[in-house]
Amino acid sequence: MDIMSEPSINMPCVNISAVERDTGLSKDILRAWERRYGFPKPSRDSNGERVYPADQLEKLRVIRRLIDSGLRPGNVVSEPLDALQARMQALPSRAPRTEGEFTVADDALRLLKSHQLTALRQLLSQSLMRLGLQQFVLDVVAPLNELIGNAWVEGRIEIFEEHLYAEQLQQLLQHAIGTMSDAGPGPRILLTTLPGEQHKLGLLMAEACLCIEGAQCISLGVQTPVWDIVQAARAHRADIVALSYSQVTPLNVVCANLADLRGQLDADVELWCGGSLWGNARKTVPGVNTMAALAEIPAALETWRRHHAACRAVQ
Amino acid sequence: MDIMSEPSINMPCVNISAVERDTGLSKDILRAWERRYGFPKPSRDSNGERVYPADQLEKLRVIRRLIDSGLRPGNVVSEPLDALQARMQALPSRAPRTEGEFTVADDALRLLKSHQLTALRQLLSQSLMRLGLQQFVLDVVAPLNELIGNAWVEGRIEIFEEHLYAEQLQQLLQHAIGTMSDAGPGPRILLTTLPGEQHKLGLLMAEACLCIEGAQCISLGVQTPVWDIVQAARAHRADIVALSYSQVTPLNVVCANLADLRGQLDADVELWCGGSLWGNARKTVPGVNTMAALAEIPAALETWRRHHAACRAVQ
DNA sequence: ATCACATCTTGTCCAAGACAAATAGTCATA
DNA sequence: TATGACTATTTGTCTTGGACAAGATGTGAT
CATH class of the missing domain: 1.10.1660.10 (Multidrug-efflux Transporter Regulator; Chain: A; Domain 2)
Incomplete structure (x- = not known):
């Protein structure tokens, strides 16, 4: 064509x-x-x-x-x-994917490529209902993301198809998150990405996992400047600032940004950063909690709660 | 150090x-x-x-x-x-606004500035329910947008507050649109913005107005390159490509992009472009239907339908 | 007033060089 | 066979000073 x-x-x-x-x-x-x-x-x-x-x-x-x-x-x-x-x-494909459990992702990719939009939406929606939000995010969305990413660099899908895919999934996740947002005794978490990072999907996936665990999520959307993150964290008395990164930003830049933000944030606010780029990174930034996978979120939250409860007890 | x-x-x-x-x-x-x-x-x-x-x-x-x-x-x-x-x-405050009809927008701005997020969400949601989607978009969202824009240039609100506001409203609109998307005999409309235009809110407002009138909307989200819009329009057999612009892009750039896109799109696909920047613009691009306000959408759709019905009859 | 034309402003691009941090290669030692 | 120290290369980022076009402003004629 x-x-x-x-x-x-x-x-x-x-x-x-x-x-x-x-x-x-x-x-x-x-x-x-x-x-x-x-x-x-x-x-x-x-x-x-x-x-x-x-x-x-x-x-x-x-x-x-x-x-x-x-x-x-x-x-x-x-x-x-x-x-x-x-x-x-x-390249060593990090996702083994020989088992039969990711077939939903495969089907979704097929529907996307054949432009059957309503069918795609239906499939994803059904899958969400069947698996529940957490499992849906971990077992369907995450592998599907990788599938799409690979297909894109290999030229098997077009940019507009990726846009379309992201749009559908964003709607679905945002709706699912919206229906349960108001609960939660957990920490107040401010979610956003730094300037240059436009991918909202990673942010939404994180938000989903956090909300499920009872955290109070406040999402600023994408591309918030450092200074404004600091202000927002103060204004909303956030316990944690959580950032998301896809692979498009070089690791050096990410680390520099994180160090910068860490320096400006109040010391009692934790800084978490997730994204697949931490998978094979040897670098870390002091004072920043980096996570290579969404599956690490529940444990991190648990740790925060224990630690926080202890601190309260001491006071 | x-x-x-x-x-x-x-x-x-x-x-x-x-x-x-x-x-x-x-x-x-x-x-x-x-x-x-x-x-x-x-x-x-x-x-x-x-x-x-x-x-x-x-x-x-x-x-x-x-x-x-x-x-x-x-x-x-x-x-x-x-x-x-x-x-x-x-700095001169551009907004005259002495009438009493936009009080919802005023309340919303107040809640945003005092960081009462859940109250803001409730207010907007209630307002949506009471007025219906179309009136909500035209009478609340549009003036509120202007209010926020003014407040920002005057330094009365911070960037992060604007992010927060946009995020809440996007969720609300997207949800409302999602609950009624599958209907519609109307034209197939591809919605997106060109690279450089990051504001999704305008797009969503347009989508809401279009969906209400029975159009089948396919949204690519923001920042789709020209070439990919062309491909997407073909792949999904769109009748109309609809773009949205806020004021941040210079008019000349917009016109150049539109002319470029018009040249690459198939001739039988209409190109619509909306955004407040057309309000005082004397320039137009041949073959592009520009709209200064959301209120023009129903009439434009009606015209398309009449014209299209006539064409069909001729064939 | 309105339009066309000339003149500044201002954002962006270019070239080629420099340098430090990161990485790879080499070699000797435990 | 590992491990550590040292050197060489690679690579990202910053530098200067110049150039140009599109936008904004000013000026004069209709």
């Missing part, structure tokens, strides 16, 4: 800012790679400014994911696309 | 990345202002890199707010802090 190898007959092109937005690679990095490795090699517009064709953008996304999984730029940036895709296949 | 010469003994200092993060001003802008206006004037570390003291960061935030409310950098960046704060006070 879409376009072929010839650049620029009808291929959509974008400038360096758009590439930075779409790939999470900074302008500096894009220019440095071009200088050092010869890729990306954008054409130039009449003003001498870089114009990236869609296929290079596509390749950059693959590269991004390979680097996130541990490879180094010098080894992958200059390789041709098919070699990279071969490497993608060879 | 590693404090420097002049500014202060214990003032925390940050590098240029942190300033970008906290103020939303890009590194390029920070360097350009320093070159042109002499502010900010960071000290340098041992490696010659910029180190910004906290008071300059604070002033940058004030400047940011003044610029967002219409002032120009050349006039404010080099002024002293107290002059800037005087200007903040002197």
Whole structure:
């Protein structure tokens, strides 16, 4: 359906800012790679400014994911696309997924790709009802997310399909969370993401797991500046600030942001940060509770409650 | 720790990345202002890199707010802090609003500012139930949006409060839309915003008005690239693509994007674009149906249906 | 008043260089 | 075979100073 190898007959092109937005690679990095490795090699517009064709953008996304999984730029940036895709296949797939329990996720992906939107919504909704919110999030949404992510970098689904998927799931989760929000003796938790992180789904999944355990969740949505998180935490007397990250932000940046936020937050407010990027991270930030998986949430909450009860007793 | 010469003994200092993060001003802008206006004037570390003291960061935030409310950098960046704060006070309040019909919006703003979240949610929810979705959107949400926008540029509410407000309303609207989505003989309408436009609320308000009139809405969420909108419209055989814009994007950019999208969309797909920025716009784009207010939606749908019925009859 | 035209403003991009932190490679020692 | 120390390379980020186009403002004529 879409376009072929010839650049620029009808291929959509974008400038360096758009590439930075779409790939999470900074302008500096894009220019440095071009200088050092010869890729990306954008054409130039009449003003001498870089114009990236869609296929290079596509390749950059693959590269991004390979680097996130541990490879180094010098080894992958200059390789041709098919070699990279071969490497993608060879990556140790963290999700074993040979068992029969994730078939819902598979079915959902199939429905998404065949554009059967109402059927998709029905399937997800039914699955939610059958499993309950917690199990639904852990056993369906999380693997489905990974499935979608992989399908996307391998070019098997389009961006608009991912948008559509995220939209459906957001609705479903938000509704489910809304129906039980008002309970909870648990800690007051402020949820958001930092600027640059646009993915709301991870946030909602966390919120679901937290609400189920009786926490009082206050969600600011995505992309709240550090300073405003600090203010919000004070205004709402939050016990915990919980952030979510997908893979698009480089680990260094994430750690810097977290350290910054940790420094500005009042000391008695805990800072939790979740996201799949902590799976193979060796780095940690002092004073920040990082979680690689949603399944860690209940234990963390339990710990907080015990500790908090003890503190109260002492006072 | 590693404090420097002049500014202060214990003032925390940050590098240029942190300033970008906290103020939303890009590194390029920070360097350009320093070159042109002499502010900010960071000290340098041992490696010659910029180190910004906290008071300059604070002033940058004030400047940011003044610029967002219409002032120009050349006039404010080099002024002293107290002059800037005087200007903040002197900002004209754009909202006349003397009538008594928007009291719900006023109450909502009050609750938001006093951080009574559950009360706010209750108020909005009750209001929705009482008025019905359409009237709620037109008579409460729209004026409340304007109220919030004004309060923000005047510095009466914080960014995090605006986030919180948007989040509550999004949940409410999304839920309301979800409970009636599956009906409708009407046109298939693809809803989204273009990259750069992050406001989902406008989109949801439009979706609500469209759904009520029996249209089949397919929402892609925010920030879908042009190329993907085209693909999505084909995949889902949309009759209409509807976009939403708030005021933050310059009109020229909007028009250019619209023309681009219009050129790539199949000719038999209509393109609608709504948003308050069309209120005083003299510019139009050929082939694009622009609407300044949500109230225009029913008539537009009626027109489409009549025209479409006629076309069918001809075939 | 309204429009067209000239003039400033201002955000963004570019090039090429520099440097430190992170990573990989090497070699000797327990 | 591990482990640790040391060196070399890789890589992200910051620097300067210049350039340009789109937006905003001012000016003059209709």
